[in-house]
Structures are given as structure tokens and as C-alpha cells.
Amino acid sequence: MIRLEGVSKIYRPGREITVPALRGITLEVIKGEFVSIMGSSGSGKSTLMHIIGCLDRPTEGSYFLDDNEISEKGDNDLAEFRNKYIGFVFQSFNLLPRLNALENVELPMIYRGARVSERRKRAAYALEMVGLSDRLRHRPAELSGGQQQRVAIARALVGEPSLFLADEPTGNLDSKSSEEVMGIFRELNEQGITIIFVTHEEDIAAFTKRVIRLRDGLVIEDQKNGEPKADNLKSGGVRAR
Numbered sequence: 418m419i420r421l422e423g424v425s426k427i428y429r430p431g432r433e434i435t436v437p438a439l440r441g442i443t444l445e446v447i448k449g450e451f452v453s454i455m456g457s458s459g460s461g462k463s464t465l466m467h468i469i470g471c472l473d474r475p476t477e478g479s480y481f482l483d484d485n486e487i488s489e490k491g492d493n494d495l496a497e498f499r500n501k502y503i504g505f506v507f508q509s510f511n512l513l514p515r516l517n518a519l520e521n522v523e524l525p526m527i528y529r530g531a532r533v534s535e536r537r538k539r540a541a542y543a544l545e546m547v548g549l550s551d552r553l554r555h556r557p558a559e560l561s562g563g564q565q566q567r568v569a570i571a572r573a574l575v576g577e578p579s580l581f582l583a584d585e586p587t588g589n590l591d592s593k594s595s596e597e598v599m600g601i602f603r604e605l606n607e608q609g610i611t612i613i614f615v616t617h618e619e620d621i622a623a624f625t626k627r628v629i630r631l632r633d634g635l636v637i638e639d640q641k642n643g644e645p646k647a648d649n650l651k652s653g654g655v656r657a658r
């Protein structure tokens with residue numbers, strides 16, 4: 418599904434300043450994998466996720482998404498790939514405070530010009546999948562942290578992405594909400610969605626079979642055959658499609 422070959426990213430925040438955030442990453446993720454990315458602060462995790470998520474391009478090297486070379490595409494094409502393939506969840510939820518849960522989830526479809534009835538229906542369904550059918554009219558401030566994160570997940574799911582990316586999805590959550598979110602991820606993965614997420618916590622990474630560790634913009638470890646240790650989870654409330 419995704420392949421990176423010698424991907425580097427150098428930020429140039431000032432005229433004479435260069436920050437090498439990624440320094441030659443070669444990596445392949447197959448369709449249906451469930452992968453966590455770990456590494457200390459500043460090791461390049463978010464930068465890597467932005468490249469995989471088509472939010473940014475590598476400075477050097479190639480990135481292929483389903484055999485399309487993303488590193489050579491223009492901004493419009495990048496946006497199209499994002500729409501077609503990718504659901505992204507950020508650490509800070511990014512929900513609009515004045516909109517209720519249903520309206521927040523509808524947003525990506527408004528940008529795409531879907532009809533009102535269609536987008537209501539799909540947004541309600543996405544919220545049902547994350548167990549929030551009884552919170553459709555609540556605004557973010559009227560929801561718990563875990564519920565807000567689930568609204569953000571529903572919003573990322575509403576476009577039916579084949580690749581689901583999350584940058585520290587449990588970073589702001591207590592352990593119970595974190596487990597709920599991981600339960601949702603696991604059920605999504607069982608439905609065939611490829612999932613890559615960043616975490617600082619070993620016990621959250623333990624939900625996945627594969628753990629990639631970064632240090633100073635390099636992959637220092639890629640554990641592929643680990644059995645997921647946290648295997649006795651309750652259902653996170655996701656319904657099979």
C-alpha cells in the first residue's frame with residue numbers, strides 16, 4: 418500500500434537554518450497492516466506521518482501510495498490523494514467548537530459537495546460506528562476528551578479511507594478512553610483498513626503487531642513479528658459494515 422525509498426525531509430525555517438527531520442527512511446507497509454510508530458520528541462514522527470498522509474512532500478527520495486509516486490505530484494493532486502485514500506486524526510482533535518458532533522463529521526463531505534441528506538446519513542452512521550449515536554447534537558465542549566477524539570475518528574472515517582493515520586490519538590486521553598480508542602482502531606483494522614499511528618506509550622504500541630522506532634530521523638528498529646500483547650480488549654463500539 419505504501420512504500421518510502423530513501424525519504425529525507427529538511428525544513429528550512431530561516432535563510433541559513435536547516436533542520437534535517439528525516440534522514441533517509443525506507444519503509445513498506447502492506448494493505449491491512451496495523452502499525453505503531455514510536456520515538457522521542459523531535460525524532461521525526463509527525464514529519465513522517467505528514468508525508469505518508471500527503472500533507473507534505475519529501476525533500477529527497479520517493480513515496481509511493483498504491484504505486485502512485487506522490488513525491489512528484491503537485492498540490493492539487495496531493496489534495497485529491499488525501500480525499501480519496503486518507504483519514505487523519507490529530508492529537509488535538511481539531512474539532513470546530515461551534516458545530517455539534519454531527520456537523521463536525523459532515524464537514525469533509527461539505528467540502529466535497531455531497532448532498533445534505535447523504536451527508537447527514539453518512540455522518541450519523543460514522544458516529545454510530547464509534548458508539549456516539551446518542552451524542553449527535555452535542556458540541557465538543559459538551560463531550561468528554563475520549564468522546565471528542567471519537568468524533569474526530571468518525572470525521573476521518575466518513576470518507577471511507579483505505580489508509581487511516583493518527584498522530585498521538587491517545588495523547589490527551591486517560592487510560593480508559595485510550596483503550597476505547599484502541600478498541601475502535603482494532604475493529605477498523607479487522608475490517609481491512611490499514612492503520613498507522615504515533616504513540617509515546619509502550620502499552621498503546623502493544624496493541625499492534627508491528628512497531629517502528631525512529632531516532633533522529635532514522636528508523637532504528639522495525640519489529641514486524643511481535644504478537645500484540647494487549648489482546649483482551651472489550652469492544653470499542655464499532656459495528657461491522
Ligand SMILES: Nc1ncnc2c1ncn2[C@@H]1O[C@H](COP(=O)(O)OP(=O)(O)OP(=O)(O)O)[C@@H](O)[C@H]1O
Pocket residue numbers: 428429430436437438456457458459460461462463464465
Ligand atoms: N515546520 C517546521 N519547520 C522547521 N522545523 C520543523 C518543522 N516541523 C518540525 N520541525 C523540526 O523537525 C524535527 C522533527 O519534528 P517532528 O514534529 O517530526 O517530531 P516528532 O517526532 O513528531 O516529535 P513530538 O513527539 O514532539 O511530536 C524537530 O527537530 C522539529 O523541531
Ligand SMILES: [Mg+2]
Pocket residue numbers: 462463464584
Ligand atoms: Mg509529533
